Amino acid sequence: MKLLAKYNRVNVVATIIVLLLSAVIYYFFIEKTLVYQLDKNLVVEEKEIKDYIIENNALPEPSYSKDEQEVYTSVTDKNVKRSFSSVELYNKDHDENIDYRQLEFPVTVNGKFYKADVRKSQEETEDVVQLILKITLTIVLLLLAILFIINRFVLSKLWKPFNSTLEQIKQFNVSGKDNIHFEPSNINEFTELNAAVNVMTKKAIGDYNEIKSFTENASHEIQTPLAIIRSKLELLSQSENLKEEQMNAIQSISETTSRLSKLNQSLILLTKIDNRQFKETEDVNLSVLLHRHLNNYEELLNAKGIVTTKNIAEPVFVTMNETLAETLIVNLLTNAIKHNVEKGSITITLNEHALSISNTGKALNENPAIYFERFKKESASNDSMGLGLSIVKKICDTYHFTISYTHQNMMHTVTVNF
Structure with a gap:
């Protein structure tokens, strides 16, 4: 009320x-x-x-x-x-x-x-x-x-400044470029409220920019050492007279370095999306993208014995950045394959209103919505970095799509409504 x-x-x-x-x-x-x-x-x-x-x-x-x-x-x-x-x-x-x-x-x-x-x-x-x-x-x-x-x-007119302030707070985006501007009021309490909110939002924007700057700098600075590590590991692996233990150690370091590189690239991608660096938009044919990437994953799907069911309308166009559209498709398909079971199934449904990808998988012990958060994954032992669905969520938020994750009868379904 x-x-x-x-x-x-x-x-x-x-x-x-x-x-x-x-x-x-x-x-x-x-x-x-x-x-x-x-x-x-x-x-x-x-x-x-x-x-x-x-x-x-x-x-x-x-x-x-x-x-x-x-x-x-x-x-x-x-x-x-x-x-x-x-x-x-x-x-x-x-x-x-x-x-x-x-x-x-x-x-x-x-x-x-x-x-x-x-x-x-x-x-x-x-x-x-x-x-x-x-x-x-x-x-x-x-x-x-x-x-x-x-x-x-x-009284409605009297409360107008408060309602205006409330609306500004609702529309506030910490990653936005513009600060909040409040209507002047001759009521002391509303003036104090606006001043307090102004200080709070400026601090939030400042803290966010510092964290974003740190993430950008750290991500870019990590790239060079990672490249050097990979290069040195390749040289070491080509050395003669390496013992099996040494080869296993080099292999373990190489895999860890690759994971760290992927993590770094994902963080850079999230930062770019936050900074709205993917400004170019076009009518992207999602039907074509789905078929293309399903063909790319065909060998992996066959190896795991996963059966795919396709209900893809032709054509379905969505206005967005093509790179982000590909990232959206790849992350959703990768998530459905990675968290599937042996001889499981995947159902892909696409129409002009929504994209839905369902896959068989283990039962969940948590609320599915938490997997849209960063570094949230099914278990600590899982080799996933826990960033795939958070990237998908960030892309959906950018274009005002809605996304949901449901789990019923061992079927996991992620639905994106355009």
Whole structure:
């Protein structure tokens, strides 16, 4: 979930809760206030009744209107408590029950005791409360709409620098030539974030360039000593009177030197791909390349008893550098042959969308995806350098191809989607 969506959700829920609680509190406050006002009016009515009795020595005329009632009841003693209450009474004239606010108090006329009930209708009070409630709910909905608009547009604009920074980080490539350039922001936190990311990316680029430079220099510097070693080994192998142990030692050194030379060439190739030195592109016919290299490997395949199944569409063109296309094909075929089993099989499928090479092989104990990393191989005893698939992955990344490695029922499948 995006931060803005999360904030909007929390903000809206919190706002609804606060506004609803406020509306409930406001409702009861208004209701109590209006009832209090009715009670004050009833007290005024009480005073007027008592003044009338003093002046006229008689009770006022009873009143039974819908809005106001004055009722007098004779009692035997004066122990009538003065009290306020809310009552619901049936009104015959209007044939309905009406809520009243009532004040009950004792009065004495000519030595006789009476209970006076003064009532005022609460209908208007209820109407006012309902009106206030409707207005409050309308205001709540209006506020929610305003908050939604603010969150949708104002906050989106506020977070624009952050989203821009995030997009720049996603597109950042340590091997790229351009540094990250952030949009200026008047928000201190975003400015600090951009500055921190800028420092981090510059350091990453610097460290990468140092490692790349070291790899380039080391790889090129190693070439000359390796050539000298191979030359000296050839001279030694031609010497007379060499013992068998000496010949075996020379052979072992020669094989190790060859492996080191291949490793060095692979590292140089990876460095060149990283440096984007293979800029020339053309429409390469992968169908032709596959047939050519399968013919080159025919003797090796026959020697290992490997059966090949070809499902190669004709022709399939892919826009890329021809040298890298050959490297891609060679590494995939070499990987399928080298890690195969005696009398195994290889299935090659090529169409305009993908190249898939499957081979029989031993079961894996690890996630196949790790074999796209450098120097990752099936076992330490394997004579592979663990760079073949990493070179393939680097080529695929260069041309935005996707590559996957799956393993099922002793079949290993590498698929490149163009």
